Amino acid sequence: xxxxxxxxxxxxxxxxxxxxxxxxxxxxxxxxxxxxxxxxxxxxxxxxxxxxxxxxxxxxxxxxxxxxxxxxxxxxxxxxxxxxxxxxxxxxxxxxxxxxxxxxxxxxxxxxxxxxxxxxxxxxxxxxxxxxxxxxxxxxxxxxxxxxxxxxxxxxxxxxxxxxxxxxxxxxxxxxxxxxxxxxxxxxxxxxxxxxxxxxxxxxxxxxxxxxxxxxxxxxxxxxxxxxxxxxxxxxxxxxxxxxxxxxxxxxxxxxxxxxxxxxxxxxxxxxxxxxxxxxxxxxxxxxxxxxxxxxxxxxxxxxxxxxxxxxxxxxxxxxxxxxxxxxxxxxxxxxxxxxxxxxxxxxxxxxxxxxxxxxxxxxxxxxxxxxxxxxxxxxxxxxxxxxxxxxxxxxxxxxxxxxxxxxxxxxxxxxxxxxxxxxxxxxxxxxxxxxxxxxxxxxxxxxxxxxxxxxxxxxxxxxxxxxxxxxxxxxxxxxxxxxxxxxxxxxxxxxxxxxxxxxxxxxxxxxxxxxxxxxxxxxxxxxxxxxxxxxxxxxxxxxxxxxxxxxxxxxxxxxxxxxxxxxxxxxxxxxxxxxxxxxxxxxxxxxxxxxxxxxxxxxxxxxxxxxxxxxxxxxxxxxxxxxxxxxxxxxxxxxxxxxxxxxxxxxxxxxxxxxxxxxxxxxxxxxxxxxxxxxxxxxxxxxxxxxxxxxxxxxxxxxxxxxxxxxxxxxxxxxxxxxxxxxxxxxxxxxxxxxxxxxxxxxxxxxxxxxxxxxxxxxxxxxxxxxxxxxxxxxxxxxxxxxxx
Ligand code: CDP
Numbered sequence: 063x064x065x066x067x068x069x070x071x072x073x074x075x076x077x078x079x080x081x082x083x084x085x086x087x088x089x090x091x092x093x094x095x096x097x098x099x100x101x102x103x104x105x106x107x108x109x110x111x112x113x114x115x116x117x118x119x120x121x122x123x124x125x126x127x128x129x130x131x132x133x134x135x136x137x138x139x140x141x142x143x144x145x146x147x148x149x150x151x152x153x154x155x156x157x158x159x160x161x162x163x164x165x166x167x168x169x170x171x172x173x174x175x176x177x178x179x180x181x182x183x184x185x186x187x188x189x190x191x192x193x194x195x196x197x198x199x200x201x202x203x204x205x206x207x208x209x210x211x212x213x214x215x216x217x218x219x220x221x222x223x224x225x226x227x228x229x230x231x232x233x234x235x236x237x238x239x240x241x242x243x244x245x246x247x248x249x250x251x252x253x254x255x256x257x258x259x260x261x262x263x264x265x266x267x268x269x270x271x272x273x274x275x276x277x278x279x280x281x282x283x284x285x286x287x288x289x290x291x292x293x294x295x296x297x298x299x300x301x302x303x304x305x306x307x308x309x310x311x312x313x314x315x316x317x318x319x320x321x322x323x324x325x326x327x328x329x330x331x332x333x334x335x336x337x338x339x340x341x342x343x344x345x346x347x348x349x350x351x352x353x354x355x356x357x358x359x360x361x362x363x364x365x366x367x368x369x370x371x372x373x374x375x376x377x378x379x380x381x382x383x384x385x386x387x388x389x390x391x392x393x394x395x396x397x398x399x400x401x402x403x404x405x406x407x408x409x410x411x412x413x414x415x416x417x418x419x420x421x422x423x424x425x426x427x428x429x430x431x432x433x434x435x436x437x438x439x440x441x442x443x444x445x446x447x448x449x450x451x452x453x454x455x456x457x458x459x460x461x462x463x464x465x466x467x468x469x470x471x472x473x474x475x476x477x478x479x480x481x482x483x484x485x486x487x488x489x490x491x492x493x494x495x496x497x498x499x500x501x502x503x504x505x506x507x508x509x510x511x512x513x514x515x516x517x518x519x520x521x522x523x524x525x526x527x528x529x530x531x532x533x534x535x536x537x538x539x540x541x542x543x544x545x546x547x548x549x550x551x552x553x554x555x556x557x558x559x560x561x562x563x564x565x566x567x568x569x570x571x572x573x574x575x576x577x578x579x580x581x582x583x584x585x586x587x588x589x590x591x592x593x594x595x596x597x598x599x600x601x602x603x604x605x606x607x608x609x610x611x612x613x614x615x616x617x618x619x620x621x622x623x624x625x626x627x628x629x630x631x632x633x634x635x636x637x638x639x640x641x642x643x644x645x646x647x648x649x650x651x652x653x654x655x656x657x658x659x660x661x662x663x664x665x666x667x668x669x670x671x672x673x674x675x676x677x678x679x680x681x682x683x684x685x686x687x688x689x690x691x692x693x694x695x696x697x698x699x700x701x702x703x704x705x706x707x708x709x710x711x712x713x714x715x716x717x718x719x720x721x722x723x724x725x726x727x728x729x730x731x732x733x734x735x736x737x738x739x740x741x742x743x744x745x746x747x748x749x750x751x752x753x754x755x756x757x758x759x760x761x762x763x764x765x766x767x768x769x770x771x772x773x774x775x776x777x778x779x780x781x782x783x784x785x786x787x788x789x790x791x792x793x794x795x796x797x798x799x800x801x802x803x804x805x806x807x808x809x810x811x812x813x814x815x816x817x818x819x820x821x822x823x824x825x826x827x828x829x830x831x832x833x834x835x836x837x838x839x840x841x842x843x844x845x846x847x848x849x850x851x852x
Contacts, residue, residue, distance in 0.1 A: 116764025532615025565605020749812025
């Protein structure tokens with residue numbers, strides 16, 4: 063069922079429109095505590111020497127001058143690490159990555175050596191004194207040439223490796239899809255590139271490692287979105303006992319997937335602390351972050367769509383060439399090497415679908431991270447929403463009409479896609495109609511027709527997306543063998559205040575507020591009286607962390623269920639206090655009342671005191687009021703949304719201006735509408751960046767051309783319009799409170815809407831497709847028929 067949900071209701075913490083963020087007083091007063099704020103007595107500083115070239119054999123490294131510099135405590139090379147068996151580490155995708163290069167460097171910016179010094183400046187100065195002799199090798203820069211027979215082999219470290227092949231993957235039914243394509247009236251094919259972009263969080267990555275030689279305990283403050291998973295990996299790599307490792311993820315200045323992988327810098331900081339016996343801090347700078355940490359996308363896709371002449375979509379087929387860089391550093395569930403790209407069938411009712419994928423190694427930084435998306439869903443949605451627009455172009459059909467004709471109907475849910483995903487719930491048409499209403503679509507088309515007559519370039523782009531978020535059911539989702547269930551603990555103190563401990567980790571999404579709201583809704587304690595603890599493996603239960611909008615679908619469910627467990631116990635205690643049976647009690651927001659006698663009641667606070675106090679409790683009930691849970695989701699959640707973008711293009715400069723953007727999102731039950739709106743605004747802004755400005759590109763020698771924010775342009779308030787948002791509510795049937803994720807929806811849905819709008823504006827030039835980023839020069843060339851893919 064879809065509804066336009068109430069905007070606020072004082073009785074319900076969940077869905078309360080005016081609930082402000084509990085964490086903001088700390089942030090707006092500058093009292094947030096980030097990794098770089100950690101100062102420990104005697105702390106040393108670490109800086110990393112990085113490769114200036116993309117592909118070369120290391121002939122020699124001379125560290126003597128660096129070691130002689132005053133205030134330098136240690137200089138470590140790959141050889142030094144190799145002696146300890148630490149030169150290589152596993153990636154989250156079952157590959158290995160060099161912590162420090164030993165044999166070769168494989169991308170520009172790769173870690174070659176590190177210096178530990180008394181201060182940051184001495185460490186950096188010493189880097190310049192390390193003399194490395196490189197024997198240059200030909201780099202592989204273009205994924206399209208990576209598998210050429212004469213291409214230089216990058217991963218010579220892998221035994222028997224004779225090419226740059228990383229993996230193959232397929233999904234769907236190849237034969238059935240070919241059969242549908244044979245008999246279709248219309249087949250449209252388009253080559254579509256999703257270029258390499260970078261999550262570019264405001265805070266770069268870093269760590270402070272503190273190894274205590276006396277008790278053998280390692281404490282690591284680090285910028286991680288997944289502290290528990292990282293702890294387990296450190297135990298495996300460094301051979302330290304897991305209970306002797308504490309990972310603390312303090313306030314994080316944005317992650318967007320960039321802080322999921324384990325970077326060599328973290329491991330170097332740990333090694334440095336073990337070697338020196340002192341705490342060691344490593345904080346990378348902006349360029350290091352942009353050139354060496356997890357990039358996103360880099361998919362070269364051929365999309366094909368088959369349809370009837372009337373516009374009934376029959377099948378979609380795609381082949382993807384995936385550029386994974388020098389090491390496969392993607393974090394994706396083991397069974398899904400291409401993440402959740404399998405949802406490329408989109409929101410449509412198809413007869414067949416098929417995808418084949420080849421992933422290759424190139425001399426670029428590793429990554430393929432889920433940049434504000436659930437494991438490659440951004441790429442999948444971009445493909446389907448672009449190719450559907452190409453079909454509309456060839457059929458000369460309105461893109462909205464084409465989508466309305468093909469959207470899944472509410473009675474088809476739960477819907478199993480042709481690639482095996484089970485969409486939990488959806489009611490698509492009202493969402494699209496709401497977007498059309500807000501945008502006044504008809505009026506926009508009329509305005510466009512008038513402007514076209516005058517030679518003005520106005521475009522209207524539509525995108526309808528379905529996401530798969532909330533990884534995931536442990537029966538088929540794990541990362542390196544770690545199941546994707548999430549723990550949650552709730553403890554109510556004697557005075558009725560509570561603390562909830564989560565395994566997920568906020569990077570600015572407002573978990574301290576929304577998780578308090580979820581628990582408050584379930585046990586009637588006001589959100590202000592509930593503290594949320596996260597980001598500390600010693601103080602929170604195990605779980606796989608925050609990325610891919612999994613916090614609400616997985617940990618949000620855990621928080622609701624743990625609160626219900628506490629409530630169940632509270633009911634039994636209340637029955638003893640009121641001397642009635644549990645069946646005779648009604649739960650009325652924060653208290654148990656005797657049925658038919660509301661005057662006889664005890665509040666949750668009364669019950670908490672009794673649970674901890676003197677006097678008898680009902681038989682078999684232990685003292686205290688707390689519970690814990692490990693929640694294993696039965697399915698992912700599938701939010702959806704309809705976006706409409708209006709652009710104007712200056713025919714003289716080819717500059718694109720996003721004039722209007724309407725985003726109607728359906729994330730099921732809405733916990734905090736204000737936070738959702740913030741998440742959507744941020745994601746839409748990200749989308750403008752990717753569609754119009756951002757790209758990590760390389761020259762033919764493999765030099766990264768996007769290593770600073772002067773070259774890698776990220777959007778500001780100047781580039782974005784006033785966002786117009788709306789919503790519908792189609793609860794998830796399997797989530798305890800019906801909530802789906804929302805954090806990534808806007809990043810996923812906005813690039814296709816913007817590109818579709820630009821292509822629509824360029825229709826008079828016969829343009830059917832243009833690749834991102836749609837910079838003025840690219841649009842200019844496209845207008846002149848000279849479009850070249852990135
Ligand atoms: O995993 P991540 O926190 O990045 O994404 P999410 O689960 O989509 O949640 C992002 C923020 O939006 C969190 O503060 C959620 O609690 C909030 N949210 C909400 O208020 N209602 C929803 N239905 C989904 C998310």
